Amino acid sequence: MRKILEDALESCRKYAEEGRVANYIPELAKSDPAEFGIAVISDACHLECVGDYDKPFTMQSVVKPMILLMALIDKGADRVRSLVGVEATGKPFDAFNYSDQALKREHINPMINTGAIALCTLINGDTYEEKFARLLDLTRKMAGDEALSVDEDVYLSEKMTGNKNRALAYMLKAYGMIEDDAESVLDVYFRACSIKINCIGLAKIAYILANRGKDSRTGEQVIPPEYARYVNAIMTTSGMYDGSGEFALNVGVPAKSGVGGGIMAVVPNRMGIGIYSPALDKKGNSLPGIKALEILSEKLEMSIF
Amino acid sequence: MRKILEDALESCRKYAEEGRVANYIPELAKSDPAEFGIAVISDACHLECVGDYDKPFTMQSVVKPMILLMALIDKGADRVRSLVGVEATGKPFDAFNYSDQALKREHINPMINTGAIALCTLINGDTYEEKFARLLDLTRKMAGDEALSVDEDVYLSEKMTGNKNRALAYMLKAYGMIEDDAESVLDVYFRACSIKINCIGLAKIAYILANRGKDSRTGEQVIPPEYARYVNAIMTTSGMYDGSGEFALNVGVPAKSGVGGGIMAVVPNRMGIGIYSPALDKKGNSLPGIKALEILSEKLEMSIF
């Protein structure tokens, strides 16, 4: 396994040159495109890491499965489904999926910004501070890292420049899909996107999802199996932005990427994978990360199809 | 003329039953659908009024031509055109005219919300209070009524519930089309929509536009003739929401309507007309108002086509 990871890392380093670090948030533009790390937890809870596996980065959209999980745990699948749909949208993650003068739940899903923002309102908590605290706790628990915290600079940068997300939140409000103060909801979302994690943390979350919610290290059922399936299914159809179809063909496992450079990949029953490299392709996915996963998928016969 | 107006008023009263008072802003929902007034200023500066011609109502979208005029006066046609396009959009006035992941000036025009909000930023003034004061002054001057003021209840109601407009403003900001604080820009827009006017005021503004910017009562050139034409042209193609084509066929003059129930109609070289009736058709135009204009157009041979 170690050899396979090292080979994948080395042979995919070159793609960093083709990719570009996210620049829509000033803070993200400071990332070093050469950074590249992989962590894999496989069958017997064995962890293998290579490269910059312990380098922290912000979760960005990789936090979307966590928001979905938290909403499922706190309000159940029916309530989640009545607010946010589950179909692939065929559009970019930040598009106004809006037709015929109305925004409907069928137009959105938990893996696009509009859906994730809406789901923040379903997390339990009297205040939005409490809601975020719950989300952070779940993420810490699944990542096995109580020290996970928000990158304040990225958070403030997102909050300052996140006007597209602000527009999406006010549209949700205009159509009665959220009732709370839009800025408070966005604050949870911006904080969530700014949680710092590393490859090991992502691999641990993924490994729990791969085992249908069970933490194999402790035997604890951290989340109900049906919610793990919910998340795995929707990551498969929509997790890699509008490159999800391509990823299903070439890698073939549930996964979620973020513009911070992280990818979390779930190999059902077998593995949890965390990858980090901030050199993104045009769709917003880590380019070296995807290339490495293609190699791993072939070598380790990961595809579920 | 008086007889023609009275006949039009009486024969169109019945349409109030088919129309519906705007309900998207709570304050507007309080309007009385039976109110109906017409004011016409014709060839020799002669004013004729019938019905509830002196009943005040809020301008709502009828203020859009004023915002456009103010922006033209303060920054000139080139700057206005570089920010906001001039083509009909084929969509409702509050639609996200947005394609292929970008908002462009070609997607908007001064008669839809996005365009009007953007144009508020072009009004001169160090603060947004000053910008609004300039707009109010111009409106007062053209309407010949120094007492025009904002309906505070409607303004607060718009500000409280205007989340769709907020979404549009943040989208403008996200695409770099406005730089200032979105809430400040919206404040000018919400105040402008809430200016109270009556049929006589609208007729006076329209009469100045009909005479290419000249106030025939005083001989003063209030606005440059080319800006009057600019406004008249764009009201013809886009002034009556997505009923503009229908209105061009059936009435055939530049006009602008608002969900407050007002319609301002310009008969070039000849007449300025102000109508008020808050019973709206499905497109947001005053239904008795449009029907009355159809009759007036036929009786007075108003069509420019």
Added chain:
Amino acid sequence: MRKILEDALESCRKYAEEGRVANYIPELAKSDPAEFGIAVISDACHLECVGDYDKPFTMQSVVKPMILLMALIDKGADRVRSLVGVEATGKPFDAFNYSDQALKREHINPMINTGAIALCTLINGDTYEEKFARLLDLTRKMAGDEALSVDEDVYLSEKMTGNKNRALAYMLKAYGMIEDDAESVLDVYFRACSIKINCIGLAKIAYILANRGKDSRTGEQVIPPEYARYVNAIMTTSGMYDGSGEFALNVGVPAKSGVGGGIMAVVPNRMGIGIYSPALDKKGNSLPGIKALEILSEKLEMSIF
């Protein structure tokens, strides 16, 4: 007048270099971009011509007002309106104006391809040969030229390569908006687009429309005045493709252009204008033609706004 026309012609010749001859139909690509002619019939039926005013070209979309007129004459305004809407679409002339899984009459108008193709079915005639013969007769009569005929090469070229129009026709059929054989309907449309005319012919048609259907030379009411207004109104809002708003601002009269290089402009009560120059701008309008009309509009105070 002659001096004004000559000056306009000379000063706008240069724009031929910026424009491009239509190339979507192979035959049209053979046009000479340097050709440029203007014909104006003004107040006392006086004809003034300059440049290549007698050079024949195919009508292309300039025939759309004729198809609309023929349908209005044969079936009346109600039937025409129940099939084809009247609002500007905000989209290119050959777009699939189609939303939410249905094509509706509100999505189309007589100045876009879909609408014009649908209207061909409303022309009287037992066969499609008869329908086309009626259309050609009306065009000949209004253009004052009994020799008008189809350019067979262009017609065959359109028929051979017109797959976009074929797609639009089958979509009309799929939604029950046309019942007849799609190829027969398209044949009328392709023939109509291929009628050869010159600037004088267009000016004569325009002069009749300017006089609300009356042929001032003979005193005959060729078409009912309300149909002339119908056509003038819709040419104003949608006649110059998605450059109609721009044209309303800069020229300010009803007009229709075609990718063959022709523009027909109607100055109500005053003038009929025919222009030809096949160097098109990006929207499909003759660039030297539009520039010449801007000059004429200013010099002759043509704008109706």
Added chain:
Amino acid sequence: MRKILEDALESCRKYAEEGRVANYIPELAKSDPAEFGIAVISDACHLECVGDYDKPFTMQSVVKPMILLMALIDKGADRVRSLVGVEATGKPFDAFNYSDQALKREHINPMINTGAIALCTLINGDTYEEKFARLLDLTRKMAGDEALSVDEDVYLSEKMTGNKNRALAYMLKAYGMIEDDAESVLDVYFRACSIKINCIGLAKIAYILANRGKDSRTGEQVIPPEYARYVNAIMTTSGMYDGSGEFALNVGVPAKSGVGGGIMAVVPNRMGIGIYSPALDKKGNSLPGIKALEILSEKLEMSIF
């Protein structure tokens, strides 16, 4: 297994009342909504059947994976990918996935009509008869039924009324995505949709896909494993029309449905399933079929997520 199938069949019969037989093709409207059958081939090539498992029905969209397979076999994945994309579209199967005035390969995929029609041109064969013969042969071979043939009535009915597909084909032609005669291409597509099959046939095809192209009965590698994965992946993201996300959550296996009432479901490494019931939900999927698959998925732990 038999008991599970019988229970599923009985408990889902009631949904036939909520569904509706397809009526867009006159011939399909004649189907009996009460018909319902299931065939499952499981681990040891064991076939279990209940209900109307041997009742023939037309494949309709279930043939799309076959067209894709044939194109992959004949031209390879690179050529297939250069013509037709792989992303979910977020729109109905027969939508004009068309934006900004162009149809591009990124807008389509092999599971929607436009994509499937385009892929018909990639099948080897000098004539379109030969192309169809190859497709039919492959389908017969995989279904293990040399007697599979076209339902001539349905074929003629599709050909006669398939104007939406005709529009899609001419649009492909207009954008240079197909070069051949549109009617010939459509003829292959209409014939393919009209192939009669039964539940057992679908289960056999599915079982080969579940075993990555290997026919476990004979040991023969019927299709290359990478093409089986290609088809399984794209069925997962887009196989159940715009209900694919829902199906991934509730059933969790690659599947393809058709408006004839058939569903083919692939349980990787384990099972091939064929279901038939012509009572469709609003998205065009067999309603009793989907409900039965939900039960089977739970009872047999089929989900790959």
